Amino acid sequence: MEKGNLEIDLQRRLGNMTLEADFSCTAAGITAIFGRSGAGKTSLINMIAGLLRPDRGRISLNGVTLFDSSAGTDIPTERRRLGYVFQEGRLFPHLSVRGNLSYGLKRVPKEERRIDLEEVVALLDIEALLERRPAALSGGEKQRVALGRALLANPKLLLMDEPLAALDQPRKDEILPFIEHLRDEMALPIIYVSHSMQEIVRLADTLVLMSDGRVEAVGSVEDLTSRLDLRPLTGRYEAGAVLATTVAGQDKAFGLTELRFAGGRLKVPYLNLPLGQDLRVRIRARDVSIATEKPENTSILNMIECTVKAISEERSPQVDLQLDAGGAAIWARITTRSCHALGLQPGRKVFALIKSVAIDRQSLGRRDKSTRFLSEDQ
The missing domain is CATH 3.40.50.300 (P-loop containing nucleotide triphosphate hydrolases)
Structure with a gap:
């Protein structure tokens, strides 16, 4: 057409x-x-x-x-x-x-x-x-x-x-x-x-x-969900970043798939998709934690180095952080107390900690041709 x-x-x-x-x-x-x-x-x-x-x-x-x-x-x-x-x-x-x-x-x-x-x-x-x-x-x-x-x-x-x-x-x-x-x-x-x-x-x-x-x-979905001023419209409770990614690796032994994006790589539960498949991935702000130093001896597989770009100003026990991960936007929602305790402010280098199991198939969408999730034996 x-x-x-x-x-x-x-x-x-x-x-x-x-x-x-x-x-x-x-x-x-x-x-x-x-x-x-x-x-x-x-x-x-x-x-x-x-x-x-x-x-x-x-x-x-x-x-x-x-x-x-x-x-x-x-x-x-x-x-x-x-x-x-x-x-x-x-x-x-x-x-x-x-x-x-x-x-x-x-x-x-x-x-x-x-x-x-x-x-x-x-x-x-x-x-x-x-x-x-x-x-x-x-x-x-x-x-x-x-x-x-x-x-x-x-x-x-x-x-x-x-x-x-x-x-x-x-x-x-x-x-x-x-x-x-x-x-x-x-x-x-x-x-x-x-x-x-x-x-x-x-x-x-x-x-x-x-x-x-x-x-x-x-x-685009990626652009509009990355804007702080549109946060009230894109949904505060379910707010999150939408990243453009590509399947970059498969680890069948541990049931993981590696996705590459502008700011690094993400490990998510295994997806039976070919290398090079483009995917859109939604990461909810409430599933992202913050560390000022790279943690050691942790179960969290995704530790993305970022810069704090903006902090929401509403008076609330919680704040939203807009993070810049090499040009890709990631959102984190933490308590106001943690924000003050960590001394977070725009320009501060931090690590975004994202649990792999927090990213499920309901958080994924295609970016090019139809994305078809295949069964294990295909």
């Missing part, structure tokens, strides 16, 4: 809040819209879809204007050629899975169909479900069918509004690989709304941060 741009400049009054969004991004890969509940995320994608009309502004996708208040342009939802997957499947209860899938396909002229029913069924592994009704499906199965119905509309852009929010972790793990496949193999651009940084790290190419109806920042 040819790459283009999504350009948005919108305003809409929503109760006591005014939603204002003005940004552009590449209509390729996955653009994640992240923010707390009530930030305006769903309202924003509803305006892109044509389900909610802006008070003023403009929406353009790949050079085609979908909405322009000044020109009187407002293309109807069904003609925007966008797919939409909601938080709850919203399947037609009176239709079988096959009927729900066919609904999306029938609305597309034959000459414009790039994907057919058999291809979607195989992609989402739902052949065994075709004759069932939605009431007989699990939550994960419903979302796979909803995703298939959206795909069969042959959309130019897929909108996903917190599609995993209502699922438990096993069901999320079931759906995530299919979303990755759409991004990597089908090259379908996706706008993905979420309040889960775990999903963002695994999936997103571009991150859009929203707060109180406003788009506050747009950029």
Whole structure:
């Protein structure tokens, strides 16, 4: 699919809040819209879809204007050629899975169909479900069918509004690989709304941060999570650094994988991935301890030499430290007492101590082609 741009400049009054969004991004890969509940995320994608009309502004996708208040342009939802997957499947209860899938396909002229029913069924592994009704499906199965119905509309852009929010972790793990496949193999651009940084790290190419109806920042996941001023928006409790790494070594004897990044190397639990595989790794601030001298006789394998770049100023029993590890940003959360006892201040050389077992597969995401974690015997 040819790459283009999504350009948005919108305003809409929503109760006591005014939603204002003005940004552009590449209509390729996955653009994640992240923010707390009530930030305006769903309202924003509803305006892109044509389900909610802006008070003023403009929406353009790949050079085609979908909405322009000044020109009187407002293309109807069904003609925007966008797919939409909601938080709850919203399947037609009176239709079988096959009927729900066919609904999306029938609305597309034959000459414009790039994907057919058999291809979607195989992609989402739902052949065994075709004759069932939605009431007989699990939550994960419903979302796979909803995703298939959206795909069969042959959309130019897929909108996903917190599609995993209502699922438990096993069901999320079931759906995530299919979303990755759409991004990597089908090259379908996706706008993905979420309040889960775990999903963002695994999936997103571009991150859009929203707060109180406003788009506050747009950029890469690595860049935005490294900024101290955006800490309240990226999530204080689950705050952490996102590092660009590459698989540099394997230690099967001890079940460890070595990842190389700008500031050094990390040892993490074994990943059956090839050398040279690019990975995005999230390290939570609460999993990082600080030492002013390199420890000896310790169980901690990751001791990264860093420089204190900034210290959060809020009055709290805890402080966040922004550390510079050879150009890579690492965050640490320690007590205010420890910060004073160690005499920490910007410019101070320290060691960031990170337990290997604190970095699990939920903290990993791909950076290039789809990252597939293989079983031990593959």
